[in-house]
Amino acid sequence: MIPMRKMLCTLFIPLAVWYSASAEDKLHEHEVNATSEADRAQAIFQRLYRRRRVEQLAAVKSLMELPEYEKQYKMVIMIAEKVYNVIESSRVTLESSGYIPGAQFPKDENVRDALSNILENTALLGDVLLHLPDITHAILAYNYEWTVMFRWSIGFCNETLLMDSKTVKMINLVAQEMNITDRDPSYVNPYRKDVKLEKRASDVEVKTSKKKKKKDKRKGPALSSPRVDL
Numbered sequence: 001m002i003p004m005r006k007m008l009c010t011l012f013i014p015l016a017v018w019y020s021a022s023a024e025d026k027l028h029e030h031e032v033n034a035t036s037e038a039d040r041a042q043a044i045f046q047r048l049y050r051r052r053r054v055e056q057l058a059a060v061k062s063l064m065e066l067p068e069y070e071k072q073y074k075m076v077i078m079i080a081e082k083v084y085n086v087i088e089s090s091r092v093t094l095e096s097s098g099y100i101p102g103a104q105f106p107k108d109e110n111v112r113d114a115l116s117n118i119l120e121n122t123a124l125l126g127d128v129l130l131h132l133p134d135i136t137h138a139i140l141a142y143n144y145e146w147t148v149m150f151r152w153s154i155g156f157c158n159e160t161l162l163m164d165s166k167t168v169k170m171i172n173l174v175a176q177e178m179n180i181t182d183r184d185p186s187y188v189n190p191y192r193k194d195v196k197l198e199k200r201a202s203d204v205e206v207k208t209s210k211k212k213k214k215k216d217k218r219k220g221p222a223l224s225s226p227r228v229d230l
């Protein structure tokens, strides 16, 4: 098994380090056409961010597979504390820079790093919360400052409009899970273990009833249009 601690440590190497270090991360063709340097930097950032998200999810899956509850608990504390520290210091940098979320991608390297740190760390803790909800809720309930910071960063990240659509969805689930935004009446944390079984059972029901109705449906009025992300 991959040593968990090692795996997690690589997750906390800021994306910005790769940004300048990796030759592979030169501009893609379609990004060269971006109008300004800031737009190009944003395009590269978003590509690296999506890649980072895949790694984060893999790490969280390994965390879930740890056989001992105590180890999981300790790891989640470690992650939450690290996330808190990174976000706290990055927030200071961002706020003193005058960056407005949703406005142009910052020009200053330090501000870019701070923004990137917040987007990465918020998403990581979001994944951990959804996948290990009982442990994470318990830890957050015990550490009021961490909760306050996390609530702030969730709203902030959402406003930057820099996250990919999957992460936006995840962050909106986190906001409901933490009661930051009102829960959708049909809200369930799709990763909560005990919910999963129930959901699978109801999926089967839906599928079978859909099959029966398929023919009638085509003639019926169109369903409301699907929700659009971003």
Ligand SMILES: *[C@@H]1O[C@H](CO)[C@@H](O)[C@H](O)[C@H]1NC(C)=O
Binding pocket: 029, 030, 033
């Ligand atoms: C980039 O812009 C040039 C000139 O406007 C155009 O010819 C080219 O097709 C564009 N490339 C891409 C990948 O959009």
Ligand SMILES: *[C@@H]1O[C@H](CO)[C@@H](O)[C@H](O)[C@H]1NC(C)=O
Binding pocket: 154, 155, 158, 159, 171, 172, 175, 181
């Ligand atoms: C994210 O922003 C959208 C649009 O402004 C808003 O509807 C949604 O509630 C926000 N979600 C969170 C988690 O803040």
Ligand SMILES: *[C@@H]1O[C@H](CO)[C@@H](O)[C@H](O)[C@H]1NC(C)=O
Binding pocket: 137, 177, 178, 179
């Ligand atoms: C959020 O609200 C629900 C429903 O009122 C409640 O069951 C849950 O414990 C709350 N969770 C948090 C983290 O406040």
